[in-house]
Amino acid sequence: MITLKNVVKKYNDNTVLNIDQLTFSQGEITGIVGNNGAGKTTLFSAILDLIQLSVGQIENNQISVSQSEDWKKFTSSYLDEKFLIDYLTPDEYFNLVGSLKGYSSKEVQEFIKGFSDFFNGELENKRKYIRSLSKGNQQKIGVIAALIGNPQIILLDEPFSNLDPTSQYRLRQIIKDFQQKNNCTFLISSHDLNHVAEACSRIVILEKGKVVDDVKTSEETMMRLENYFAI
Numbered sequence: 001m002i003t004l005k006n007v008v009k010k011y012n013d014n015t016v017l018n019i020d021q022l023t024f025s026q027g028e029i030t031g032i033v034g035n036n037g038a039g040k041t042t043l044f045s046a047i048l049d050l051i052q053l054s055v056g057q058i059e060n061n062q063i064s065v066s067q068s069e070d071w072k073k074f075t076s077s078y079l080d081e082k083f084l085i086d087y088l089t090p091d092e093y094f095n096l097v098g099s100l101k102g103y104s105s106k107e108v109q110e111f112i113k114g115f116s117d118f119f120n121g122e123l124e125n126k127r128k129y130i131r132s133l134s135k136g137n138q139q140k141i142g143v144i145a146a147l148i149g150n151p152q153i154i155l156l157d158e159p160f161s162n163l164d165p166t167s168q169y170r171l172r173q174i175i176k177d178f179q180q181k182n183n184c185t186f187l188i189s190s191h192d193l194n195h196v197a198e199a200c201s202r203i204v205i206l207e208k209g210k211v212v213d214d215v216k217t218s219e220e221t222m223m224r225l226e227n228y229f230a231i
């Protein structure tokens with residue numbers, strides 16, 4: 001469970017995140033939506049302790065993220081390609097991530113095999129360096145690497161962007177299946193309302209750093225999102 005209390009992030013006088021109280025419970029898939037600059041990436045960076053808050057506190061399973069590293073054992077994420085190591089091949093990168101989590105390369109390869117449809121024959125057993133792959137394929141590597149090691153909390157920043165439509169649908173299913181199997185918590189930011197409404201059990205709308213809506217996904221959710229964004 002992740003809890004935010006009185007969280008404020010300012011850059012000079014510009015307040016980009018301002019959340020009184022927000023909780024993400026175990027087993028939820030929450031979609032974070034909002035227009036450009038709404039604060040989605042800032043929220044994720046704050047939860048991952050990649051930026052220092054101006055005010056407030058964030059706890060991940062009762063561990064203050066800014067005061068201990070213990071939450072990193074059960075938390076994983078992919079925000080952007082800076083998370084990758086571009087002079088490795090995809091297999092080398094997966095093995096490296098696996099080894100950090102105590103998995104043998106055989107176990108990692110076994111796990112990775114389960115995503116061969118998603119990789120579409122372009123990533124496994126290829127001698128290409130990550131830096132020479134397309135943005136979409138780089139993104140696939142980062143997202144699947146984030147699933148290695150049975151994490152309990154997974155943050156994905158715009159995981160559907162850069163992916164072709166077939167891969168978007170496959171990723172949606174991968175997320176849902178992984179959550180069901182492991183009862184883990186996903187936080188997913190996205191501009192794709194359709195995928196968010198379909199994959200997520202809860203949707204939080206951010207606007208100028210504030211939570212302006214927070215709903216359980218239902219049949220009306222898509223209409224509610226369209227009404228909000230079609231202003």
Ligand SMILES: Nc1ncnc2c1ncn2[C@@H]1O[C@H](COP(=O)(O)OP(=O)(O)OP(=O)(O)O)[C@@H](O)[C@H]1O
Binds near residue numbers: 038
């Ligand atoms: N290092 C920084 N210095 C100053 N302002 C920043 C910095 N990082 C982010 N911001 C500002 O914080 C606000 C929120 O940005 P953020 O990237 O979190 O939005 P977002 O919802 O992820 O947007 P997008 O959908 O465009 O990716 C923006 O106004 C942005 O310009």
